[in-house]
Amino acid sequence: DAKTTQPPSMDCAEGRAANLPCNHSTISGNEYVYWYRQIHSQGPQYIIHGLKNNETNEMASLIITEDRKSSTLILPHATLRDTAVYYCIVRVVGSSASKIIFGSGTRLSIRP
Amino acid sequence: DTGVSQDPRHKITKRGQNVTFRCDPISEHNRLYWYRQTLGQGPEFLTYFQNEAQLEKSRLLSDRFSAERPKGSFSTLEIQRTEQGDSAMYLCASSLDGASYEQYFGPGTRLTVT
16 A cells, blocks of 8 residues: 655644645555544544545545645644544555555644 | 444553453444554554455464454454563454445553563
């Protein structure tokens, strides 16, 4: 699976939009971009995924550049409960083994 | 609660002892994964089952580790002759069949080897 690059840490004011960037310059055509987050002492939680179109759900929006070499996860109105480590992952589609390869992620701190 | 459950949540053991962890996946999920996470790092893949078949094992899974999933339902992960380096969070996840389906993670079992 392709590697991803994320900033190690970010902070954001409560109520503002949190924009988390991710670079995946070696992504292949059949790889999806996934985002998970891990709140302290809990298992990772799926947020959103996409192939090439922008995606939105009740938790977040995912913006993927046209060349698919980078993406941004947007939490539109960050709350203190969004403090977590956010992982950007690319995964091969159609593989018989769909393990997730996690990097170190971005530690997002939401300040009051 | 119909999520992934793991038992125990915490385990403290002395070096050299054997430990076993259990994972109960979401009932209709036929894929089950084990990961290990050390402090400050992202989870690392250990092994994966499709139904009762263990289809992939990481090189991280030494001979002291064994995982089973009898009848394709719950799974157990056993560590024999524990070492201090085995101290970590052990995470279980499950998903539907198909590489694009998201994995749902359990709360993890935190192992401390003294």
